[in-house]
Structure formats: C-alpha cells, structure tokens
Amino acid sequence: MSNVTQRMNHIIQPDGRTFIMAMDHGANFSVLPAMKDPKTLIRDIASAGADAFLSTVGMADKFADSFIGKGIILRIDGGVSFLGDHSKPMQIVADAEDALRLGADSVITMGFPGSVFENEVLSNLSRVCLDCHKWGIPVTAEALPRGFEKAEDSRTPDNITFACRQSVELGADIVKTNYTGDQDSFHALVESVYAPVVILGGAKKVPEEQLLQEIKDALDAGAAGIAMGRNIWGHEDPARYASAIAKLIHEDASVEVALKEIHSKVI
Numbered sequence: 001m002s003n004v005t006q007r008m009n010h011i012i013q014p015d016g017r018t019f020i021m022a023m024d025h026g027a028n029f030s031v032l033p034a035m036k037d038p039k040t041l042i043r044d045i046a047s048a049g050a051d052a053f054l055s056t057v058g059m060a061d062k063f064a065d066s067f068i069g070k071g072i073i074l075r076i077d078g079g080v081s082f083l084g085d086h087s088k089p090m091q092i093v094a095d096a097e098d099a100l101r102l103g104a105d106s107v108i109t110m111g112f113p114g115s116v117f118e119n120e121v122l123s124n125l126s127r128v129c130l131d132c133h134k135w136g137i138p139v140t141a142e143a144l145p146r147g148f149e150k151a152e153d154s155r156t157p158d159n160i161t162f163a164c165r166q167s168v169e170l171g172a173d174i175v176k177t178n179y180t181g182d183q184d185s186f187h188a189l190v191e192s193v194y195a196p197v198v199i200l201g202g203a204k205k206v207p208e209e210q211l212l213q214e215i216k217d218a219l220d221a222g223a224a225g226i227a228m229g230r231n232i233w234g235h236e237d238p239a240r241y242a243s244a245i246a247k248l249i250h251e252d253a254s255v256e257v258a259l260k261e262i263h264s265k266v267i
Contacts, residue, residue, distance in 0.1 A: 003136025007105040008173060010071040011052040011138075012196055012224065019249050020176075020198060021050040021242065022229030023059060024075040024108070028090075029082050034234045042066040044239040045232070049246025052105070054227060057094055060102040073140050073174075074104035077124065089117035092124050096135040106174065107132055108140040111167045112147035114159070121147070122170065129171025140227075141172035142200070157185035164193045176200050176227045179214055183221040190222035201228030208241070208262060212255045215248055225249050237262070 012018045023038065025031050035041060038059055043066040046053070052071030053059075060072055076099065079091040090110060099107050109128050112121045129139045143166070145159035153159055157180040164175045172195060179199045180186045190197050199218045201211070215226055226245065235241045244261035247253040253261075 004138045008138050010105040013051055015250060017249050018051045018225035019246050020052045020054060020227035021045050022054040022227050024054040024056050025229055027056045027075055027078045039063045039066050041233055045242045046070045048239040048242040050242055054108060071105045072103060073106040073108050074099050074102060076107045077109045089120050096132045096137055099137055106138045106140050108142060111141040111143040111163060113163050113166055114145050115147035115149055126170045138173035140174040140176060141167035143167040143175050143177045161189040161192055164189060164197060168193055168195045179218050183217050186218060186221040196224035198225045198227045199223055201231045205231055205234060212258050216255050
C-alpha cells in the first residue's frame with residue numbers, strides 16, 4: 001500500500017489536514033456562468049492555497065498544467081444529469097487505469113446507504129476500492145445517507161456516522177460527508193471512522209461567516225478538512241475566499257481573521 005500512502009500525501013498535508021476544492025459539478029449540473037473559465041479558476045485557487053481538487057475527466061485531461069502540482073481526485077461516477085428523471089443511479093464511467101493515465105492521486109465515488117439504489121451504488125464503491133487499491137490509488141467516498149432523496153432521517157447524526165463508517169468498511173481511504181450540525185456528534189463520528197473525514201459545502205450558497213464558522217467547528221471537532229465547491233467558485237472573489245479558508249485550515253486562523261482576509265484590499 002506504499003503507493004496509496006504516497007498519493008494520500010498529495011492530498012492530506014503534514015498537519016493532517018486538507019483543503020479540497022470541489023470542481024466536479026459540471027459532469028452532472030450546470031455550473032455556468034460562474035465556472036465558464038475553469039482553467040483560470042483552477043490555477044487561481046491552487047495558488048491561493050487549495051491542496052487538492054475534485055476534478056472531472058475533462059478538467060484533468062484538458063487543464064493538467066493549471067493544477068500546478070496539487071492533488072487531483074477524479075470523479076469516476078456519472079452517466080446522469082439534473083435534466084433526467086432521476087430513475088437511474090450514477091454509473092461507474094472510469095476505472096483505475098483511466099485515473100492513472102489522467103494523473104489522479106485518488107478517485108471519488110458515492111456511498112448512499114438507504115437510497116433506492118443502495119445495492120448498486122454501494123456495490124460500486126466496494127468494487128472501486130478493491131480495483132483501485134490493486135493500482136495503489138486511494139479512494140474517496142462521498143457518504144450520504146439516502147443520497148439526495150428526501151427523508152426526515154437522511155441527515156441525522158447517527159445516519160451520517162453510519163454512512164461514513166460503512167464507507168471505510170467497504171475500503172474507502174477518505175470520506176466526504178455533511179457536517180452533523182454540532183461538535184459533539186461530529187467528534188463522535190470522527191472517533192468512529194478510521195479514515196480522514198472532510199465536510200462538504202452543501203447545495204446552497206450560505207453567508208461567508210456561517211460557512212467559515214461551520215468549517216472551524218468541524219476542524220475543532222476533528223475533521224481533516226473540507227471538500228467544498230460552489231460556495232467558493234461561485235463567490236465574487238474565489239481566490240481570496242480560498243485563501244481565507246486555507247488560513248482557517250492550516251494556520252488555525254479565527255473566523256474573524258478569515259473574514260478580514262476575504263475583504264482585505266490589495267494595494
């Protein structure tokens with residue numbers, strides 16, 4: 001597993017933390033106009049302090065130079081879009097050899113226990129872990145109870161914790177999931193999951209202070225970092241926002257200091 005460790009080190013920094021910039025949305029959702037120029041956006045955010053990127057096949061193939069040596073986590077599931085009728089699950093559309101050819105340090109796929117398609121999605125995750133580990137590629141699992149289906153218990157702390165623990169039991173090396181909403185329950189989650197856990201940013205745009213406070217709370221409760229996208233690349237100044245988040249993660253900056261970083265003016 002030495003190659004797995006080596007590639008993990010491109011994502012998780014020596015302080016045990018990571019800032020993963022999620023830019024894989026365009027494979028399933030509309031990202032325009034905010035992400036109309038991904039080449040420039042990737043380079044600017046990489047320079048601002050992101051450690052790794054969630055990438056589509058297209059971005060990894062076309063904009064390799066823009067990542068300037070940062071980690072690449074390749075989205076390998078897809079085959080559906082927001083325009084569809086949601087009657088089919090995501091499929092595995094790329095494999096370990098594709099990931100190596102594209103220079104990826106990890107791959108990412110979904111883990112949706114309790115969803116209508118859990119048998120297929122969870123089987124996919126298990127097979128991806130077994131296949132990628134043969135090639136020394138770590139796997140990132142996006143662990144979400146019931147996936148994106150609406151249910152009262154889809155985001156309870158207990159169910160989020162179960163989804164994350166299940167992902168590592170199936171072989172995942174990094175887990176991406178929702179923040180549970182409070183530090184006690186999230187700390188319990190981290191203590192129960194034997195892999196780095198990063199929080200995602202969610203589907204809605206939220207105020208800067210609210211997002212920064214959630215990141216800070218998660219870090220203090222044991223999170224390894226974040227994997228966030230639209231709240232950053234959809235911001236009026238994505239690079240400055242990314243710089244502020246990097247300080248929060250790797251310099252233990254306060255929320256107040258991070259806010260000042262976002263709104264400071266370059267003279």
